[in-house]
Amino acid sequence: MSSRFSSPSDQTLAGIGARLRATTGLDMEAFVPGVVARAVERRLRELGGGDPSTYARRLESDPSELQNLVEEVVVPETWFFREPEAFEALASLVTQLPLAGRRPLRALSLPCSTGEEALSIAMTLLAAGVPPGGVEVDAVDISRRAIEVAERGVYGPRSFRSPSPAATEPYLRSSGSDRIPVEELRQLVRFRPGNLLDPSAFPSGVSYDFVFCRNLLIYLDAPARRQALARLRRVLAPGGSLFVAAAEARLLQREGLGCHTVCGAYLFTDGRGAAHPAPLAEPAPSPPLRSGVAQPPRASAPPLVExxxxxxxxxxxxxxxxxxxxxxxxxxxxxxxxxxxxxxxxxxxxxxxxxxxxxxxxxxxxxxxxxxxxx
Ligand SMILES: C[S@@+](CC[C@H](N)C(=O)[O-])C[C@H]1O[C@@H](n2cnc3c(N)ncnc32)[C@H](O)[C@@H]1O
Missing domain, CATH: 1.25.40.10 (Tetratricopeptide repeat domain)
Incomplete structure (x- = not known):
């Protein structure tokens, strides 16, 4: 990171970026140059002024301000039944389980963002015939703001960018253009703030049949990703499944976690008591690009490159x-x-x-x- 920052104030921003990275595992600056500077600028405006060096010192001793800064850089983008294959896979796995006489099925959505994923899991389990008393979903996210939205439980049209399965319709009631989880559904999901990199995010002694960790691993730097996966693996019940987003399957494989597909969704299944997984389908090939001898860029490149x-x-x-x-x-x-x-x-x-x-x-x-x- 230091190579991207050179002036004294840039060094300060690099220090702040490093602190954010150590806290969240996200190397934001690598994604969007300037994101840390803009986040600090917004915080300073909100605080009524100040300079980055004073702010950097404040971050060292003020965890609530560090949290405020984290809120500025996270991406809480989510919606119900995002990558619907995952929920088809969940329903298919559940229907293969003997449900009579067993403890409730436990699922973890981490990161849950504003709650759509956790509620989609709960709805899928109910729609698959699991009785409400047989479902427990924990939903955790580093963003307290996102958890507050989840607790409020009012979802506008942007939360419904994928089609919802018809069988889940009864679990959301309409209120104008918004939709609200019915109480029966709401009670199955426990939301709480927590950091995937912090062991206290996981209650001790609890293991999960289904863990959804989607659209976060891809943003983590390699050491944080390794740490996160080790932790998620530890909380998988024997035979349990870890669901990742399609774009993250390769990352899992790179860490030695064999990924397989069910209904087109990518998951890692804990080997203890699991059925033999099908091999991982190759990621879709990139659109064709004809191979050939690479040419150097023309010296007289147009002023604006399209x-x-x-x-x-x-x-x-x-x-x-x-x-x-x-x-x-x-x-x-x-x-x-x-x-x-x-x-x-x-x-x-x-x-x-x-x-x-x-x-x-x-x-x-x-x-x-x-x-x-x-x-
Ligand atoms: C793009 S959302 C993904 C939500 C959902 N899993 C999905 O796939 O739609 C990414 C979420 O990761 C959360 N996040 C980032 N770093 C985290 C960390 N270290 N621990 C827990 N949550 C984190 C962000 O607050 C954000 O809500």
């Missing part, structure tokens, strides 16, 4: 030129999901798969709904 031009070079197999055009576009216009995504494709086509993944992560950070970067 992504169409970069795409054209990529299609012609001029990968170095295409990559440079994407970078120039990012320099000129600032971060954009489409530029990072195209740069990812070019890196992939050039055999630089780790760099490609990094670019897809950036695209997803900027646009969590970026479909192409998700597969």
């Amino acid at each position: 992504l169409d031009q970069a795409m054209l070079w990529a299609d012609e197999g001029r990968l170095a030129a295409a990559a440079e055009a994407c970078r120039e576009h990012l320099r000129q216009r600032g971060p954009s999901a489409s530029a990072y995504y195209l740069l990812g494709l070019v890196c992939d086509a050039d055999g630089r798969h780790e760099q490609a993944e990094e670019m897809y992560r950036k695209a997803l950070y900027l646009d969590p709904t970026h479909r192409d970067a998700l597969v």
Whole structure:
């Protein structure tokens, strides 16, 4: 990070970024340069002024201000039945379980953000025939603001970007353009703030049949991801399943956790007492990019580089030129999901798969709904 910051005040921002990273595991600056500076600026405005150095010192001794800053950088984007395959897989796994005479099924949604995922899990279990007394869902997120929204439980149209299965309709009632979980559903989900990197986020002695940790691992730096996965694995009940987002399956495999697919969803199943999983389906191939000899970028590049031009070079197999055009576009216009995504494709086509993944992560950070970067 220090290489991206050079002046004394930049050093201060680098220090603040490092503190955020140590707290959350998120290397925000790597995704969007300037995100820390903007977050600090907003906090200083909110606090009525001050300078970054004084603010950095305050963060050292004021956990509630550190939390305020965390709130500024997290991405609480979520919606009901996001990546619907996961809920189809959950329903399919549940119908294979003997439910009579067993303890309640326990699920964990971490990060739960504003609660849509946890409620979708609970609805799926109810719709699959599990009685309300047989379902317990814990829902945890580092963002206290997100947990407050979850506790309020009023969901507008943006929370319904995927179709909800018809069988779950009875569990949400309408109130104008909003929808509200009915009490029977609401009672099954316990929301609380907690940090995936902090052991106290997990109640001791509790294990889960289903853990949903989706759309966070992809943003964590490698040590935090390793730590998070070790922790999540420990709380999986024998035979339990850890669900990740499609874009995160490869990360799991890299950490040695064999990922398999059920109904098109990606999960890791604890081997103790589990059925043999099917092998992981290969991630969807990148859109075709014809291979060819890479050409250096033209010396007289146009003042404004359009992504169409970069795409054209990529299609012609001029990968170095295409990559440079994407970078120039990012320099000129600032971060954009489409530029990072195209740069990812070019890196992939050039055999630089780790760099490609990094670019897809950036695209997803900027646009969590970026479909192409998700597969
Ligand atoms: C994009 S949302 C994902 C929500 C949901 N799992 C989904 O897939 O729709 C990411 C969430 O991760 C939370 N988060 C970030 N760092 C975290 C950490 N270290 N521990 C717990 N939650 C964290 C953020 O507050 C944010 O709500």
